[in-house]
Amino acid sequence: xxxxxxxxxxxxxxxxxxxxxxxxxxxxxxxxxxxxxxxxxxxxxxxxxxxxxxxxxxxxxxxxxxxxxxxxxxxxxxxxxxxxxxxxxxxxxxxxxxxxxxxxxxxxxxxxxxxxxxxxxxxxxxxxxxxxxxxxxxxxxxxxxxxxxxxxxxxxxxxxxxxxxxxxxxxxxxxxxxxxxxxxxxxxxxxxxxxxxxxxxxxxxxxxxxxxxxxxxxxxxxxxxxxxxxxxxxxxxxxxxxxxxxxxxxxxxxxxxxxxxxxxxxxxxxxxxxxxxxxxxxxxxxxxxxxxxxxxxxxxxxxxxxxxxxxxxxxxxxxxxxxxxxxxxxxxxxxxxxxxxxxxxxxxxxxxxxxxxxxxxxxxxxxxxxxxxxxxxxxxxxxxxxxxxxxxxxxxxxxxxxxxxxxxxxxxxxxxxxxxxxxxxxxxxxxxxxxxxxxxxxxxxxxxxxxxxxxxx
Numbered sequence: 001x002x003x004x005x006x007x008x009x010x011x012x013x014x015x016x017x018x019x020x021x022x023x024x025x026x027x028x029x030x031x032x033x034x035x036x037x038x039x040x041x042x043x044x045x046x047x048x049x050x051x052x053x054x055x056x057x058x059x060x061x062x063x064x065x066x067x068x069x070x071x072x073x074x075x076x077x078x079x080x081x082x083x084x085x086x087x088x089x090x091x092x093x094x095x096x097x098x099x100x101x102x103x104x105x106x107x108x109x110x111x112x113x114x115x116x117x118x119x120x121x122x123x124x125x126x127x128x129x130x131x132x133x134x135x136x137x138x139x140x141x142x143x144x145x146x147x148x149x150x151x152x153x154x155x156x157x158x159x160x161x162x163x164x165x166x167x168x169x170x171x172x173x174x175x176x177x178x179x180x181x182x183x184x185x186x187x188x189x190x191x192x193x194x195x196x197x198x199x200x201x202x203x204x205x206x207x208x209x210x211x212x213x214x215x216x217x218x219x220x221x222x223x224x225x226x227x228x229x230x231x232x233x234x235x236x237x238x239x240x241x242x243x244x245x246x247x248x249x250x251x252x253x254x255x256x257x258x259x260x261x262x263x264x265x266x267x268x269x270x271x272x273x274x275x276x277x278x279x280x281x282x283x284x285x286x287x288x289x290x291x292x293x294x295x296x297x298x299x300x301x302x303x304x305x306x307x308x309x310x311x312x313x314x315x316x317x318x319x320x321x322x323x324x325x326x327x328x329x330x331x332x333x334x335x336x337x338x339x340x341x342x343x344x345x346x347x348x349x350x351x352x353x354x355x356x357x358x359x360x361x362x363x364x365x366x367x368x369x370x371x372x373x374x375x376x377x378x379x380x381x382x383x384x385x386x387x388x389x390x391x392x393x394x395x396x397x398x399x400x401x402x403x404x405x406x407x408x409x410x411x412x413x414x415x416x417x418x419x420x421x422x423x424x425x426x427x428x429x430x431x432x433x434x435x436x437x438x439x440x441x442x443x444x445x446x447x448x449x450x451x452x453x454x455x456x457x
Contacts, residue, residue: 003027003043005428006035007387010049012379015056016306016361024054026385029427033381045430047423049389053356056364056379057087057386057426058341061266061371062241062312064333065091065109065117068406069317074112077317077337078445080405081115082432084338085388085421088115088376088448089315090367092145094122098135106139106447113445114437115426116386118373120145120184125162129174136178140449142372143182145241146171148223149287154190168227172234176261179452180372183231184239184266187223187248188215188288206327212276212289217245220288224248228255228263239264239370242314244271244288246298249307264309264370267299269336269343272311274411282323282330283411286314300347303362304354310370311362313340320409335407339398341388343412345419349392356392372451385428394420402435 005026012022012034021037035041060081065073081089095101098121109117120143123129128144136142146168150160168185175183197214205213224240228251231238243249243265252263274280276290284290302308316333323330336343344363348354368377375384398412424432431441 001041003032003041004045005385005425006039006041006043006046007049007054007389007425008039008046009037010052010054010389013053013055013357013360014379015357015365015377017357019053019357024379024387026428029385031379031381031383031385034379047389047430051391052422053390053392054379055085055360055388055390056377057388057424058085058363059367059373059376060086060089060312060315060337060340061310061367062268063089063091063315063337067316067318067333072112073317073406074109075442076404076406077315078114078117079437080335080338080403082424082426082437083404083421083435085341085390085424086115086337087386087388087424087426088117088373089337090118090120090143090371090448092122093119094124098128099131099138102135102139109445110447111443113443114431114441116446116448118448118450122147123167123171124150124160126167126170129167129170132174133178137452140452142178142180142450142452143184144171144175145184145186147186149186149188149190152191165226169230169234172231172236172238176234176236180450181236182239182371183236184241185223185227186242187220187227187240189219189222192219201328208280208282208284208290208327209276210327211285212291215289217247217291217295220245221248221251224251228252231263232260235261237262237264239266241266242271242288242312243267243299243308244291244295246295249298249302253307265302265307266310266312267302267308268312268314269340270314270411272296272299272303273343273347280411282327283320283334283409285323285327285330285332286334287332300352300354303348304352304358306358308362310367311344313337317405317407319407334411335403335405338403338405339410339412339417341390341421342396342417342419345390345392346417350418373448374451385425387425388421389423390419391422392419394418394422396420404437
């Protein structure tokens with residue numbers, strides 16, 4: 001049989017299972033067969049993968065497309081994703097009327113995106129919950145996010161007047177009724193933050209550690225308990241996004257038990273690699289804040305043993321100029337799509353001995369399973385041929401210029417990361433090689449309509 005593409009003689013990474021030598025044959029946009037490493041089968045194109053890992057293309061579950069350059073973010077940031085071996089991403093979308101805005105935002109992505117993409121709906125008002133079932137069915141979106149950081153006076157200052165515990169509980173009730181529904185929550189007790197923030201501001205603190213001190217980890221943990229407890233009472237699985245505190249993970253360990261709805265945990269690459277004492281300055285401002293090295297190490301243990309379900313980037317492609325003029329007015333968030341995988345390999349595999357198949361599970365298979373994304377996240381015949389080829393021993397110094405993002409900085413700038421994507425294949429097409437985009441790929445990204453039955457092939 002003649003194949004379109006063969007990835008030959010690599011170390012195939014089966015997420016959550018093992019690493020085995022082999023080759024992967026592709027016909028069209030699907031994986032056709034798994035072959036021996038020394039196969040003699042022919043193909044239109046053969047990529048030599050000796051001394052390379054072959055991973056499922058990463059699925060980044062946590063991005064904010066449109067917060068940098070709304071007009072062009074789908075173009076630049078999806079190219080940045082491919083450079084980092086990310087073949088699919090999910091981005092948060094919220095608006096006054098999701099039924100009206102979602103088709104336009106989806107079309108903007110279809111016109112510009114180079115990787116596959118899907119949405120989470122942001123829930124900020126009762127209308128979002130009342131329309132959830134209809135919008136989920138219409139757009140194939142099974143995941144929502146509740147922003148507890150927009151409660152009270154702070155939320156009102158940002159234009160959000162309905163975010164409270166009642167909205168959270170209604171969202172959980174609605175999520176419990178939605179086939180394959182995932183209710184994610186930003187956990188941060190913003191009502192207590194002023195107790196710590198005002199003394200810090202009065203002391204003229206302008207260092208990054210002050211951002212952690214004004215929203216300490218226990219304010220996340222308190223909200224995590226509330227969400228998990230309400231989730232149990234609403235009989236709804238919950239997903240704690242961008243967990244930053246080891247104390248929060250320890251709490252969830254105690255709350256998980258047979259017979260109650262699942263508690264899923266997502267963390268982000270920066271909470272697994274950066275701490276508030278690294279001298280990052282205002283570039284390191286993010287919500288929730290960067291924590292201590294003890295939190296970094298504690299979260300890695302959660303990745304190692306599978307307690308942390310998924311890992312994302314929380315990518316926001318803002319310019320460096322927005323990170324100031326001081327800590328209290330600087331924008332929160334930073335880019336991370338293109339560095340997601342190299343950071344995890346460097347910090348997890350090389351520094352801590354976390355198996356690459358464990359990292360692959362948290363960045364592909366688990367994401368596809370949690371969010372009901374069909375045909376993604378595994379290396380198996382019939383699945384989309386989304387594949388990331390990695391040189392585990394290649395070291396590259398991070399330079400934002402190489403990352404193709406609208407953003408003009410990286411929190412990892414100047415950092416040497418060992419373990420680099422050398423090629424990215426999206427649905428059978430080579431789209432990145434040696435750090436450069438291959439061919440004209442604008443508008444080739446497909447919309448990820450979730451399996452509304454909540455079943456993953």
